[in-house]
Amino acid sequence: MAADMRLPNIRKLVSLSLSAGDRRDLVVPGDVITSDSGFMRGHGTYVDEEKLTASVAGEVQRVDKLICVRPLKTRFNGEVGDVVVGRITEVQQKRWKVETNSRLDSILLLSSVNLPGGELRRRSAEDELTMREYLLEGDLISAEVQSVFSDGALSLHTRSLKYGKLGQGVLVQISPSLIKRQKTHFHNLPCGASIILGNNGFVWLYPTPGQQDEEAGGFYTSLEPISLSDREVISRLRNCLLALSAHKVLVFDTSVLYCYESSLQHQVKDILKPEVMEEIVMLTQQKLIEQEG
Amino acid sequence: MATVQVSEAEKVYILHGIRDDLRVDGRGCEDYRHMEIETDVVSNTDGSAKVSLGHTAVLVGIKAEIGKPRPMAPNEGYLEFFVDCSANATPEFEGRGGEELGKELSNTLYKVFNNKHSVDLKKLCISKGEHCWVLYVDVLLLQCDGNLYDAMSVAIKAALFSTKIPKVHISNDEEGGKEIELSDDPFDCMRLDVENVPCIVTLCKVGHRHVVDATLQEKACSVASLIISVTHKGTVTCVRKMGGGSLDPESIFEMTETGKRVGKALHVPLMKLLQQEESLGTRQKVGFLG
């Protein structure tokens, strides 16, 4: 039995880069970005008396003549090709509704999943009846954004063996803006676990699978117990992710791995203590800077 | 209660982890998440405390008012509990959504304090049969992340510890009537003895084992839980089974045994912390920005 009680401390963010106060590109709603009429109005802005004004709090981004403001704290705005992790909320006719941290529930059509055994054929009425056997309410999936509907809802697909239903593991939810866009979002970390960094801020940690069973087509989930050592690695990674997200550090494979390494001197359950968290994140950032420089 | 969805495979993962005494966040079965406690956070109360346990946050304010003693106990004051589940904590509490949970929580609190030793009610009596102090204990849930009962009871104990009830003097006037005079010196006040105030331990039965301080995900895997309120001496003041499942008699005995041990151990760091905060004097309060 362990109960750690303490007085609260005022938290400060661990940051080695220039402090947020010095940044000129952060705006709040109503701030005039420019009064030059030569620019085009992008997301997060509006034109008031010929002045381009921000409508959200966030970071100004300029691409040629287009000015956008990207909100730093936001729900997930999906783009085609994004990798997402989501949870099934509803089974409907011919489609599943998926919660992906975006404004509207995303949709996974029956026609955009792989059939068990990798069969390629038109979906029959029989398939519609057995939809619940593939994916049930509450199940987690990894998928890719196939298209974006006009109202902003996302259409997903799992037509690749790397996508599909997720088995045993841990879901960590962090802010989508902390996920760094990369070539691949699937990583087998050398510490002994695998990670899916969903662009929507849902991160899935799971034990590195052994021999991939290709026959199952992504619908088979093993319910075999996972070894204690794997569990410990996953729990440590989970707490590291939460530490990174608490201190607003970009999350990608290297930062997660550095954070994991820095945390090794502490017990897994101690990582979430504020002072340990600060220490680990500080170490991680130092390592990241060293690596860059 | 705020609920989360958990898929079957995740449940299996959590279940096996608890079987191996390694929970998803690295804790053992009898470990609490780390807890932050601060007293005297609201100036308009006579005593207040804010407790956060993981992402669960509870604010307790205590107001002392002068009332009439209950006819059955003319020489005792009394406590009133009210738990508010605001929609801030989770959208499910919006409107009347939180009312049922609030009722459940406050009824349990009445049961927990329904004994002679938790709070010395006789000290709250001002004049027998006429005036007594009524302590209104108002609990506000700010955030829900599982284990409300434990966080709430710790917050109540901390708030009672910090409660300062002004001293009153009763003077008889010429006609034989009584007059109540409130001391205007803010330091002339009465403190409560909180040594015997119990703490609640919630034990969630998950698989064949039980865990303390369950997160919402673990709660979703559990069919039934037992709440036990324990004093520092290990006396049990209230036991209650919660949730839709049933429990084996054997596991009830195991759970009460664990509950007693954990509950007893919970008082030690709590009292130490409260005394430490008291001795620090006027420290800069962190309040709600932590």
Add this chain to the structure above:
Amino acid sequence: MPVDTRRVRGPEVSQSPLLFACKPAAVFSSHGPRADGRQRDQVDVRPVFVRCGLVSQAKGSAYMEAGDTKLMCCVYGPRETERKDDTDMKCGRLTTDMRFAPFSCPERGSWIQGSQDKDFSLMLHESLQPALCLHKYPRSQIEVNVMVLENSGSVLAHAVTCASLALADAGIEMYDLVLGCAIRQDGASYVVDPTYAEENGNGSDSSDNQGRLTLAFLPSLNQVSGLQSDGEMTEESLSAGVRTCIEGCYKIYPVIQQALAKAVRRAAPPPSES
């Protein structure tokens, strides 16, 4: 505050004369035999009288007497649920309501359901739910109403027993019957199935070990479906109390079984000759 918040409460205009009685000498003594001749420290439950099918309008009903504690229970449903917003439609919903008649206790109660009644209803709900096969009744609700006519102690325990009997009488699918039993711990000794005076009496003032315990039990599955205690008890006497209550439940089990069998026999059509 624990009262009906939607109403303005006027001052209480009347008080029970009991308050003015010259100190009712502690009716409940902590030594010697109990007022009704039962033995202390023994699993000596009051003889119970139960009968099913009291209210013909209800789907199922039961009446129960244990000493002077008298209560009745009606079960309505299963029928289509009223609350549509519930997302979990795969399971039936059980609603419980427990009320005290205003004249059931020594002091008059009010018709408005107080917070104590609500708490009893909740306990009743939690005690009954594990025994019901609610998954067999999707999208429907089952209502259980308990009315306490005379409160002479251990009401919740008997309400649980009575309600499970009424549910069985209504033909609701159940895994097991639910039986209730209560004890009152008083120092080193205890009384099973306490009367109102024993329940609310002060007992021996000196002792710290004062508590009440109510347990709901599924006898053939050997599972505890409800447990509630208040007061102060050591963990040892709590565990002992749970064991005692389980024993008490087994004592009334045959009576309940018989009453139910009798009700079934009465309802059965005469066996056809062919």
